[in-house]
Structure formats: C-alpha cells, structure tokens
Amino acid sequence: CTYNVLIDSLCKKEEPKVALSQFGSMIRKGIEPTIVTFNALIFALCNSRRWEEATQIIENMALYGISPNLVTFNTLLDARCKEGCTTEAIFLVEAMLDKGVFPDPVTYDSLICGLCHSRKLDEAKRLFDGMVSQNIFPHVRTLNIILNALSNEGMMKKAQVLFEAMLDHGREVNTITYNTLIKGYCRQGEMDKAKDVFDRMTMEGALPDTISFNTLVSGYINIYRIDVALKLLKDMIRKGLVPD
C-alpha cells in the first residue's frame, strides 16, 4: 500500500517516468503490485497519451494474474474521450462487456461528455435514455452536460422536454440545471422563456444564484432592455447576492 500511495502521487504529478521506476523497485523488492498500482500507472500513461505503454501495462497485469477492472476501463475510456476518439471509446465499452465488467455511472458520464464535446448529441442522448432504462441513474451533472450541449446547439425544445421529463420522474435537478436552460434561452433571445425558467426556480426549490442573475442580465442587455437589466440588479442585491 505504501508503494501504491507513492506511485499514485507520482502519477498525479505527471511524473510517469519516476512512477515507472518506482514500480521497478517495488517489483525488485518482491512486493506484489495490485490492481491499484496498475490503474495508477495506466492513468499517468494515458494522460501523457502513451497508449502503447498503457497497453503494455495491461499485458503485464495479466502476467500477475490481474485483470482490468472497472476503474481500469474507465480510465482508458475517459482518456480516449478527451482525445476526441469516441469511436475507440465505444469499442472499449464492448471490450469491457466481453470481460463481464459492467459500465457504471462514471463510464457513462465520460462517454456522454465525450460525445457531447464531439457534437454527437444524438448518440449522447440515446445513451442517457439507455441508462434510465437500465436503472443506472444518471447524475445531475450528466443531465446538465446534455442540456448544455442542446442549449449550445439552440435545441431548446428538446432541452425543455428532457428537463420536464426529469422533473416528472422526480429526478434531481439543481441550480445549474436551471442556469443552463436560462443561458440557452438567452442565447436565442427568447427572454420571456428565460424569465419563466428563472421564476420557476424559487418555487421549485432551486434558489437563483449570482450566475442565474448574471446570465439573465446579459440576456436583457443583448436585446437592449437595459431597464430590465438594472431592475434585476436591484432584485439581486435585495436577495442578499453580491453582484460580481
């Protein structure tokens, strides 16, 4: 465990070289590496995009009779997503299923996030719906990522439908969820709808924060309603929020 802690910290400090050499001395001292050791190394190698070496580590694991686990796959998969290689990432999901390792919320989050960034929104949405049907509950953040992507594409109708569906199912939403929708409507210049969402917040238990106000204010200024923007600023102060 001491070695695992050491190696992991080195990996986080982006010192894969040092980490690998510590791994070497760990082996020489006859200390058995565990799945945690390997996962930490794979993390570091993926971060520096050294895929071949990461693959070697996995082969190495097999020699110790250790198979990749959920964390291993999630690490690989997330690195691929960050590279924009969502095809490779989906391939990894198949590989994990083959090995009887089942995707968890982290797996889905990484994938959905990666797909959104690669502007493959339909696939992201399909995955999200798939999670619900498999009783893997998406985190609020995952919902927010999709809503944000839809908003950025101006697909506010879809965003709204998804949002209402989540509320209907009693799923958690938070201030950021509302802020995301407000931003989407502001971008479209649909300030009435932005304001509707804003007004619902208090009633639905997600208190507006500074970002809610900032977003709305900038939306009104964009349509030259300086008067409304200034009034909002006053409301904001009255609610004890500090304009920044």
Added chain:
RNA sequence: GGUAUCUACUUUGU
C-alpha cells in the same frame, strides 16, 4: 467504523 486507483455541469473575462 476510517485509509490507496477513474469522469463530469452553468454566467463574464483570460
């Protein structure tokens, strides 16, 4: 009972 390894959301600016 506690300790090691994986991802992630919104405003403005950089």
